[in-house]
Amino acid sequence: MKNPCYNTPMKNERSSSNSDTKDQPSYRSALKKAAMGMLSLLPMLLAILGLVGLFQVFVTPQMLAKLFSGDALRDTIVGTLAGAVAVGQALISYILGGELLKEGISLYAVAAFILAWVSLGIVQLPAEAEVLGLRFTIWRNLLALIFTPLTAAATVWTLRTFA
Amino acid sequence: MNAAPSEAPRIRWRGRKFLAGVLLLYFFLFLADQHATEAALFKTAKVIAEITPILLIVIFFTALINRLFRPEALAKHLGQESGLRGWLIALFAGILSHGPMYAWYPMIEDLKKHGLRDGLIVTFFYARSIKIPLLPLMIAYFGLGFTVLLSLYTVIASLLQGLILDRLCGRCDEDKEQNDD
Structure with a gap:
């Protein structure tokens, strides 16, 4: 025979759990909704991908590398802006950054470049503004633009001071 | 906030003018x-092939979140009252996420409808600069000290930017709602 003192809380727990999930959509309907959401963004994603292709051909890593002059402060700003314009996998930024270091470009600039490569993106700005709002996009990119050279500077300064 | 369950889903194509x-x-x-443009088209096709699995993962992940968490629970974990837990979720989600930033827009937009705060989005996006699979390569190119410090300062910068944006951008949602209208 079941112990009523044991069964009561179990029953309560189950009913509480049911109330947590009863309003939830089935996984199938949630999947459909998510797929529809992605599908509605398809024109925008295709536009971004089209620009990515253009940038990869017309704005080559070699062209970006030529922008650096050797002056640490100027190159840090150039590195941030070049990283923001560049598109492609982060892996490419490491390889290119390594080559820039060999050519005598400051580590400050290289750090800013590889950080901006991932955190900033000119190509995706219209999509970001459409999806997340113009004001949010402006603030987010402005903050990233300010914090990227600062993060790069803090990294290299700490490395050189304590290493 | 959410569409009624009985409402038939309707696709509203976005970015047509941009495309x-x-x-x-x-x-x-x-x-x-002609030659360079064909090369660009080829590159685009290559990126589409690379990004498609990531987009599928994002769709499955978005559906899973919507299935497992009620809007109130999402708002609790990622909304205005989320506290330290919200910052940590945004930070680790950013570090662990793969693929380009724009692949995550649909999921972020969906979570935003459920109350995701703007500061956490900023933290998520900036924390994506830390790429765990690429850390060995970064160490090989720039050294262990550089990699550890850059990752550490990136985490700090991600959190600071999120906190600053929350202060600066209190009316960003209103701006977005106006855009939607």
């Missing part, structure tokens, strides 16, 4: 330099 502009750009570039 038309890019297609027009391709057309003019094709007239100017």
